[in-house]
Amino acid sequence: MKKSFLIISLFLTLLSCKxxxxxxxxxxxxxxxxxxxxxxxxxxxIVIKNGTYKNVEIEFIGDGTKEKPIVLKAETPGKVFIEGxxxxxxxxxxxxxxxxxxxxGYSPTKDAIAFRVTExxxxxxxxxxxxxxxxxxxxxxxxxxxxxxxxxxxxELSNCYIAGKTNGGPTVRVxxxxxxxxxxxxxxxxxxxxxxxxxxxxxxxxxxxGSSFTSMSPSNTTIANNLFEECNGEVEIISSKTNFNIIKxxxxxxxxxxVVTRHGNYATIDGNxxxxxxxxxxxxxxxxxxxxxxxxxxxxxxxxxxxxxxPLAVMNGIxxxxxxxxxxxxxxxxxxxxxxxxxxxxxxxxxxxxxxxxVLPKSEIRxxxxxxxxxxxxxxxxxxxxxxxxxxxxxADGVTFKNNIINNQGVDFDNAKRIQASKFELTKLSENxxxxxxxxxxxxxxxxxxxxxxxxxxxxxxTKSNSIGATIQGQLKDPLILDKTKYGANWYxxxxxxxxxxxxxxxTAKGDLEEKIAAANPGDxxxxxAGKYTVDKxxxxxxxxxxQSKENEKAEIVFTGLENGxxxxxxxYGVLNIKNIVLTGNGKQLLFASLKExxxxxxxxxxxxxxxxxxxxxxxxxxQTFAETITFTNTLISNxxxxxxxxxxxxxxxxxxxxxxTIENCNxxxxxxxxxxxxxxxxxxxxxxxxxxxxxxxxTNCGSKEKNGMLLNHRGIVNVNITKxxxxxxxxxxxxxxxxxxxxxxxxxxxxxxxxxxxxxNLVMKLMY
Numbered sequence: 001m002k003k004s005f006l007i008i009s010l011f012l013t014l015l016s017c018k019x020x021x022x023x024x025x026x027x028x029x030x031x032x033x034x035x036x037x038x039x040x041x042x043x044x045x046i047v048i049k050n051g052t053y054k055n056v057e058i059e060f061i062g063d064g065t066k067e068k069p070i071v072l073k074a075e076t077p078g079k080v081f082i083e084g085x086x087x088x089x090x091x092x093x094x095x096x097x098x099x100x101x102x103x104x105g106y107s108p109t110k111d112a113i114a115f116r117v118t119e120x121x122x123x124x125x126x127x128x129x130x131x132x133x134x135x136x137x138x139x140x141x142x143x144x145x146x147x148x149x150x151x152x153x154x155x156e157l158s159n160c161y162i163a164g165k166t167n168g169g170p171t172v173r174v175x176x177x178x179x180x181x182x183x184x185x186x187x188x189x190x191x192x193x194x195x196x197x198x199x200x201x202x203x204x205x206x207x208x209x210g211s212s213f214t215s216m217s218p219s220n221t222t223i224a225n226n227l228f229e230e231c232n233g234e235v236e237i238i239s240s241k242t243n244f245n246i247i248k249x250x251x252x253x254x255x256x257x258x259v260v261t262r263h264g265n266y267a268t269i270d271g272n273x274x275x276x277x278x279x280x281x282x283x284x285x286x287x288x289x290x291x292x293x294x295x296x297x298x299x300x301x302x303x304x305x306x307x308x309x310x311p312l313a314v315m316n317g318i319x320x321x322x323x324x325x326x327x328x329x330x331x332x333x334x335x336x337x338x339x340x341x342x343x344x345x346x347x348x349x350x351x352x353x354x355x356x357x358x359v360l361p362k363s364e365i366r367x368x369x370x371x372x373x374x375x376x377x378x379x380x381x382x383x384x385x386x387x388x389x390x391x392x393x394x395x396a397d398g399v400t401f402k403n404n405i406i407n408n409q410g411v412d413f414d415n416a417k418r419i420q421a422s423k424f425e426l427t428k429l430s431e432n433x434x435x436x437x438x439x440x441x442x443x444x445x446x447x448x449x450x451x452x453x454x455x456x457x458x459x460x461x462x463t464k465s466n467s468i469g470a471t472i473q474g475q476l477k478d479p480l481i482l483d484k485t486k487y488g489a490n491w492y493x494x495x496x497x498x499x500x501x502x503x504x505x506x507x508t509a510k511g512d513l514e515e516k517i518a519a520a521n522p523g524d525x526x527x528x529x530a531g532k533y534t535v536d537k538x539x540x541x542x543x544x545x546x547x548q549s550k551e552n553e554k555a556e557i558v559f560t561g562l563e564n565g566x567x568x569x570x571x572x573y574g575v576l577n578i579k580n581i582v583l584t585g586n587g588k589q590l591l592f593a594s595l596k597e598x599x600x601x602x603x604x605x606x607x608x609x610x611x612x613x614x615x616x617x618x619x620x621x622x623x624q625t626f627a628e629t630i631t632f633t634n635t636l637i638s639n640x641x642x643x644x645x646x647x648x649x650x651x652x653x654x655x656x657x658x659x660x661x662t663i664e665n666c667n668x669x670x671x672x673x674x675x676x677x678x679x680x681x682x683x684x685x686x687x688x689x690x691x692x693x694x695x696x697x698x699x700t701n702c703g704s705k706e707k708n709g710m711l712l713n714h715r716g717i718v719n720v721n722i723t724k725x726x727x728x729x730x731x732x733x734x735x736x737x738x739x740x741x742x743x744x745x746x747x748x749x750x751x752x753x754x755x756x757x758x759x760x761x762n763l764v765m766k767l768m769y
Contacts, residue, residue: 043068054084064094074099078491091117095126122152135164144168161488163194170208192488195230201655202686204233210242212324215263232256258284266292278302284309304343311345317368329370338470349394376402379469385411402445528555541574548579556582566593572601585615594625623648638669647679654684680716683765689718709733727754
């Protein structure tokens with residue numbers, strides 16, 4: 001009997017081992033990879049040998065099972081590079097992809113990674129994990145694509161690092177077109193969304209859930225435990241446009257935007273951290289549109305944004321709104337949240353535009369105020385007292401306030417019935433997390449459905465020891481929300497070691513300047529000895545570099561290159577800082593210019609203490625190019641046909657060429673036209689909208705050839721400050737026309753024989769929708 005039992009056990013063991021044996025397929029080139037991924041079967045493990053796979057379109061197709069998924073993985077995570085014109089499409093069930101690194105290229109289709117192969121061959125129960133997508137941009141900024149697009153159901157993006165998207169289109173998107181993708185229960189979890197640079201236009205979300213025209217559909221997507229770091233693409237970091245989504249336990253760190261319930265209903269936004277710096281007003285919180293959302297257990301620190309970017313922005317809607325505009329806010333709960341050092345944290349009636357009725361169609365007027373909304377059990381702490389913790393852009397008469405408290409350091413404020421003044425202190429858990437220490441016995445509002453809020457920000461139970469605010473009272477531990485090892489791919493870090501720049505001395509010997517710039521490393525300083533440098537070909541700037549005079553005496557660069565060619569050609573990644581140099585042309589060339597095409601990444605320019613003369617253009621930024629900052633300080637610009645020209649984004653889709661244009665302590669003499677030409681067209685509120693500062697500068701005999709009779713052109717730019725300047729003998733009708741409804745101001749300017757500065761409250765702008 002014992003012998004029979006032994007034989008049976010051995011047989012079962014061998015059978016069990018046989019069932020768990022996987023079929024490992026090793027591939028080492030494009031053709032082997034493509035062949036293996038088209039013929040995979042349940043239990044297959046396709047191992048991609050370490051190396052670079054360029055210009056490869058992978059269709060990963062197969063039907064695994066929960067017990068026997070089909071796996072496509074790197075031999076060593078992070079050592080398999082997908083480059084060139086390449087993408088990955090996944091179709092079938094129980095497919096898993098891991099360890100790939102997408103870089104130095106772009107997708108030949110609309111998606112770098114798509115959870116489908118065809119419209120009907122979608123992926124289900126599949127995931128992409130432990131991968132990196134970095135700077136994987138289309139060559140043209142206006143060519144929109146997505147880096148990850150979800151279709152099907154029950155798919156997952158997890159533990160990935162994704163950063164650097166500069167072209168149009170959300171970074172990650174969930175598509176709901178068709179029954180095969182509704183009620184999808186996708187998961188976007190444990191990822192690190194690294195910096196998404198400012199884009200200078202709309203269509204720059206980090207995550208978009210659905211679209212206007214699927215906004216009535218249930219999605220049931222979960223976005224949880226992700227780090228969003230410097231996600232600055234546009235005003236919406238996450239744009240929820242479908243129903244029943246959960247946004248939980250994420251960290252939004254110094255990101256210029258908000259979590260927005262843009263369309264769709266019944267989102268739960270629970271236990272998230274919004275961390276600002278108390279300086280940058282672009283860092284936002286949560287903006288509410290539509291119906292039935294629950295905003296609970298969230299923590300806001302140093303968020304001082306206004307309007308669309310306020311910590312809590314409750315919007316006005318459009319009566320009988322079409323699907324692609326703004327529905328009225330109704331039946332929303334905002335409860336158990338904590339706000340520390342946030343300026344005017346609650347703003348209602350955001351986006352009301354009744355004052356613009358003269359220039360907008362009736363269908364665009366946002367006049368529908370929030371209804372049946374409850375704001376309860378929230379805590380506000382201000383180190384410096386705030387006279388307006390609540391701002392009503394329109395009346396909040398449809399909002400019920402219950403059991404909210406504020407320590408306002410004794411400073412009086414309006415709305416005392418809505419928020420009760422209280423004295424309490426904070427306990428520091430980390431540099432960004434301070435927990436209110438509240439007295440026991442504070443009354444807690446028990447609203448309808450509040451019994452479902454069973455945990456606090458840290459996951460502690462509220463059932464035994466509840467408290468208002470995001471956290472219960474007691475001994476709490478630092479949650480280490482900025483420990484980057486908790487997010488993203490386990491083999492990749494975006495922490496860059498800061499290196500001291502190398503100073504490279506250049507002589508006036510022919511070609512020495514060009515050679516040393518080309519050979520320099522990013523961040524190096526090129527120091528020019530005194531003397532004249534004659535340059536006859538464009539100098540390519542494709543990295544961060546500083547060029548400056550070595551001694552107090554200014555070196556001179558004389559450009560003798562081709563007509564309409566630039567002395568400095570600003571390429572992708574090219575950030576030029578030029579200091580204390582005399583720059584001379586022959587009147588027919590450009591001093592600084594971007595590429596005319598294929599500007600797949602940003603450039604930047606800073607000019608300090610220079611003398612510029614005899615160029616056709618000082619700066620020419622071509623269409624579909626973008627610089628985060630352009631700065632001219634303490635610089636003389638004289639005898640140039642054109643000045644600083646940033647006006648080729650004429651598609652009126654809200655795009656513009658730079659986020660921050662600063663002109664300070666400069667002297668413009670005999671610049672004939674386009675003295676400063678900075679344009680943004682299209683009635684769009686998805687971006688910062690541009691920033692122009694012109695201060696302490698002098699303009700003399702400029703603008704004589706300006707066709708529109710205006711010296712400073714900045715139409716459509718949202719933030720304009722013209723202050724303490726002198727305008728002398730400029731043959732123009734207007735120095736500037738300011739947009740009164742936006743943040744356009746002027747002060748302390750002196751005008752002599754130079755036209756006038758005019759303010760128009762409402763500018764007629766082309767509708768984008």
